Amino acid sequence: MTVAPATVPRFARGMRLREDAARNRWVVVGPERLFVPDEIALEILRLIDGARSVDAIVDDLAARYDAPREAIAADVLALLSDLHGKGVVTP
Structure with missing residues (x-):
């Protein structure tokens, strides 16, 4: 399945967006994974x-x-498609 304009994305099981006080940044965390989104991705x-x-x-x-x-x-679809491929979001 691909990410399309009508897709309703959600974080994959075990993945979540949270503020990391130690890094003073927002991060996407999951089982044995951590992503630090840039400002655009965070929005x-x-x-x-x-x-x-x-x-x-x-x-x-x-x-x-x-x-x-x-x-x-174009930017939103590219980001969400990339994150879907990495198992961060599901359509």
Whole structure:
């Protein structure tokens, strides 16, 4: 299964986004894994709630940053596809 605009992404079982006080950063943690997202990825990951579709995430970010929707959609789909391949998110 691939990540598409209508996909409702959620964190895979055991994966979660949390603030790491020791690193003073937000991290995605899971069994024997840790990812430190950059600022852009973090904004996308914060919107993953298991109810919001990729399209809704893109709309939120486009409105918030007054940026071209097509560019944001490409970035969101690329990030979520990559994280899906790594087992971080599930569609």
